[in-house]
Amino acid sequence: MLRTDDRHHLLADNSGEDQMLIRHSILTSALWMVATTSMAATERDYISMAGSTTVAPFATAVGERFSQTSHLRPPQIQAIGSGAGLKLFCSGAGTETPDIAIAVRPIKPTERETCEKNGVKDIVEINIGTIATVVVQSNASAKVGNLTRKNLFLAMAKEVPDPKNSAKLIPNPYKTWKDIDPTLPNTKITIWAPAEMHGTHDIVINQIMLAGCQQIDAMQTLTGNDPKTLVAACTQPREDGAYVEFKDYGAAIKEVQANPNALGIMAQNQFSQDAGLNPIAIDGYEPSAPSIAHSVYPLTESLRFYVKKAHLSNVTGLQNYLAELTSETAIGTNRGYLSAIGMVTLSLPDRNLARASVADLTAR
Incomplete structure (x- = not known):
């Protein structure tokens, strides 16, 4: 880009037709600069x-x-x-x-x-x-009437306290819900949960896994009552196929609809009322509008x-x-x-x- 002094020297050193050409070049350059600045400030006509x-x-x-x-x-x-x-x-x-x-x-x-x-x-x-974030099952499945977040942690975690010796952590041994709690159905644990790209993933990790883990006294002892160690131990999902992360809600809904043993975790508006899915009560509370509005239902966002x-x-x-x-x-x-x-x-x-x-x- 030519400075003002450079432009004066160019005009002084030339005459006639050459000066006209130089002036045209300078004017074109100036107009280009104005147009470029104007384009940078132009409004986008959509949000x-x-x-x-x-x-x-x-x-x-x-x-x-x-x-x-x-x-x-x-x-x-x-x-x-x-x-x-x-x-x-x-x-x-x-x-x-x-x-x-x-x-x-x-x-x-x-x-x-x-x-x-x-x-x-x-x-x-x-x-x-x-x-609300809800845990859903197919209407055709063996009914799981209520789950606690402690139940869910024990079903989802990579490592849990040894049922025979709570003084140590072991790879998750639970294969069925009945293994966790004898009052629950004798059905295979299969949980579909949102992948990290989804904000609901944070709900799963913090409001389900971490909260459920903190209800287990042995976890506090095993982690030396150190908050960082506790969080690290409580928020690692299992990797043996019982816990599956999904990117697409539509695909996860189809999996839960097709598998009577499967549970899905998702935001309540991700499926329609006629999808054949039934939300499960968590910690004794149904995801009703009043329980969500008053923060009684524990999984809200x-x-x-x-x-x-x-x-x-x-x-x-x-x-x-x-x-x-x-x-x-x-x-x-x-x-x-x-x-x-x-x-x-x-x-x-x-x-x-x-x-x-x-x-x-x-x-x-």
């Missing part, structure tokens, strides 16, 4: 988001309403899992990256560090509602939207989408359309907090 397969149906429903009322393009949503969505979200601050990450778990400290490193510094979290403040000014419709997302029409107790597709609504103070987060975001 981009990526993340949780559980949250995606809710984000899509809001997008359809938003598009109908605003006559703007509906958002483009990549349902690739909470972890993968946050990775894309944190990859940079430009409009070639998602405006929103959707997740069923909090953003991790390491993910925030990645965001900061890549220039994504102003992020707001909006929680719009709650949904929030529907989270992480938004880049910097994108509000250069992505068409982003503010309008967020307003629709947190409206009473969408998330209200009595008439919110998201409750019709499986979301459990928040209390009014929490819904107002979501709206306040959007107001704070759009005020800057």
Whole structure:
């Protein structure tokens, strides 16, 4: 690129037609710079988001309403899992990256560090509602009426306290549910659980395995009451085929439908009421709307939207989408359309907090 002094020297050293050609070249270069700068600041005319397969149906429903009322393009949503969505979200601050990450778990400290490193510094979290993680079985199976998280840990863990000598850990010996508890069915243990790409994986590890493990006194003794050692011992799934991680919910649903012994762990909105699957009570509580709303049912997850403040000014419709997302029409107790597709609504103070987060975001 020519500096101003260089341009003056070029014009002084030439005359006539040569000067006209030089001026044309300089003008073309200047126009190219203006056009390039303008393109960099150009608004993207659609909203981009990526993340949780559980949250995606809710984000899509809001997008359809938003598009109908605003006559703007509906958002483009990549349902690739909470972890993968946050990775894309944190990859940079430009409009070639998602405006929103959707997740069923909090953003991790390491993910925030990645965001900061890549220039994504102003992020707001909006929680719009709650949904349950459920353990399901086929309606045709031998009924498992209730499981505790201790039962589930003993069925899922790689190593467990020796049933004959609880002073040591051994490779998981349990083959049937009856082996774990004589009141449970004499059926083979087969559990389909979400892979790490899904936010629900964190629910399985932390709210089922770790919580169930902590109910076993011997585990505290075996790990010397050291929290880090306990977590490491409690959160390793078995690898002998009784515990299978899946990437695709549809495939897992088919496996559970076809196998009367299989159980599946998934978000409640991942299967329809006519899928032939029956949720199991956990720790004595059914995943009903009241038990989820009051956090009595133990396996609940929030529907989270992480938004880049910097994108509000250069992505068409982003503010309008967020307003629709947190409206009473969408998330209200009595008439919110998201409750019709499986979301459990928040209390009014929490819904107002979501709206306040959007107001704070759009005020800057």
